[in-house]
Amino acid sequence: MSTVGNVAGGGGERYLTGFGNQHRSEAVPGALPEGRNSPQRAPLGLYAEQLSGSAFTEPRADNRRSWLYRIRPSAAHPRFRRTNDGGLRAAPFDETAPDPNRLRWDPLPSPPVGTDFVAGLWTLGGNGDVRRREGMAIHLYAADSPMVDRVFGDADGExxxxxxxxALLLVTEFGPLRADPGQVALIPRGVRFRVELPEGPAAGYVCENYGRPFVLPELGPIGANGLAAARDFEAPTAAFEDADRPVELVVKFCGxxxxxxxxxxxxxxxxxxGNHLPYRYDLRRFNVLGSISFDHPDPSIFTVLTSPTTQPGLANVDFVVxxxxxxxxxxxxxxPYFHRNVMSEYMGLIEGAYDAKARGFVPGGGSLHNMLSAHGPDRETFERASRAELAPQKVDDGLAFMFETRWxxxxxxxxxxxxxxxxDYDHVWQGLDRHFPK
Known part of the structure; x- marks a missing residue:
């Protein structure tokens, strides 16, 4: 397997200054043309190619596209053939009826020896319609082998x-991007990449967003600072593979x-x-805001990224940490208080423990509370929190997240x-007895 070569800037990542901004990188000086996106002859004998993540005519603030200057154009490929989907599924999801029950899973079992990232994708569920570019899917992955001479691209969503x-090393068209536990990485719709495993077997979660791309949420009364800062999102530095060898290109198209x-x-x-490019974010850089007087804030205050819809404030999917x-x-x-939410919540645990559950919710596992299903702390947590002496308390023994979606x-x-x-997940709420006097 050839290595990624000619990495500008020593192979580091570049900070993004804002999601609407244009960013640039070149692995060889002079590879980027000046003044024209597609000159009659691109520099160094390269091919100019535009990758559009939005319609050409979408508003400037929403428009996503990048210009790529490559050794061969993407059009230089033979006919695609159907291949094995493995554990991957896509919307519309109709194998089961929508379930109002509260559900929880242990971690995904270890995969068979020789499983790479694509083969190790396993779909839990989702909503919407992949062909209409709306909704989302929840996947888990478990892999023990790197992708060798295999590259993947998703036309259905980011x-x-x-x-x-x-850890994962995501070798993308834009350059390499490493993501460790505690970080997240986003691969935009259509961007091709290979996954290597620099520390051996790996497992985790994937939100496939069919809808509008993730953006930072508006801050409103919060003001200019707080939550996730644009400067903390990192993009790869340009690198390239100049390799003439057989490579399998796998694409996900309409499910x-x-x-x-x-x-x-x-x-x-x-x-x-351009601005249609991969990035990563360290979740420990999230600037948490919360109450400094009374009451527990709604989980929306923990939103890192949101995929908006045409209805203001209603997300196709939110990513919450x-x-x-x-x-x-x-x-x-x-x-977290007892509640019923019109949004549907899938929660995962990266490390440690979650403060609303005493046991059973473990790293690598997940829970699903569909719309308006009643949930909240288990009995043990409720009793302990109801009697606790309320001194200032640092919650730093866990890292949990949520994919929250409108459907x-x-x-x-x-x-x-x-x-x-x-x-037996329902049993965690058994014993929440009546205390109101008769």
Whole structure:
């Protein structure tokens, strides 16, 4: 397997200054043309190619596109053939009926030896319609082998990857991007990449967003600072593979996997500029805001990224993180309160423990509370929090997240019937007895 070569700037990542801004990088000086996106002859004998992540005529603030200057154009490929989907599924999800029950899973079992990232993708469920570019899907992954002479691209949506165990090296058309547990990485719609495992076996979560791209949420009364800062998002530095060898290109298109056999690596972009590009973010840089008087804030205050819809404030999907924070509210039930939410919530745990559950919710596992299903702290947590002496408390022994979506999440058949589904999850709320006097 050839290495990624000619990395400008020593192979580091470049900070993004804002999601609407244009960014640029070149692995070889002079590879980026000046003044024209597609000159009659691109520099260094390269091919100019535009990758559009939005319609050409979308408003300037929403328009996503990048210009790539590559050794061979992407059009130089043979006919695609259908290939094995493995555990990957896509919307519309109709293998099961939407389920109002509260559901929880243990971690995904270890994969068979030789499983790479694509083969290790396993779909839990989702909503919407991949062909209409609306809704989302929830996947987990477990892999023990790097992708060798294999490259993947998703035409259906952008991939928000949340490593839980083991680092990922995402070798993309834009350059390499490493994501460790505690960080997240986003691969935009259509961008091709390979996943290597620099520390061995890896597992984690993926939100496939079919809708409008993730952006930072508006801050409103919060003001200019707080939550996730644009400056903390990092983009790769340009690098390229100049390799003439057989490479399988796998693409996800309208919910199915297709493959074509190339005679070269498609990761051959020497320079690029634009705003449709991969990035990563360290969740520990999230600036948590919360109550400093009383009451527990709604989980929306923990939103890192949001995929907006045409209805203001209603997200196709939000990515929310419960990062280390101080709790100081007076006369307040400090864990998440009992609630019924019109949004549907899938929660995962990257490390440690979650403050609303005493046991059963473990790193690598997940829970699903569909719209208006009643949930909240388990009995043990409720009793402990109700009697706790309310001194300032640092919550720093866990890192949890949530994919929150506007529509119910319908399970795949494999998620509804798998052995790692916890079939006694409802028991955690048993014993919440009446205290009101008769």
């Amino acid at each position: 991939l928000l990857i949340v490593p839980q165990r083991g 199915r996997l297709w493959a074509a056999d190339l005679d070269h690596s498609p990761l051959d972009v020497v320079a690029w500029h 419960f990062a280390p924070r101080w709790l100081v509210g007076e006369d307040t039930f400090r864990p 119910p999440v319908t399970l795949t058949g494999q998620a509804a019937d798998c052995e790692h589904l916890q079939r």
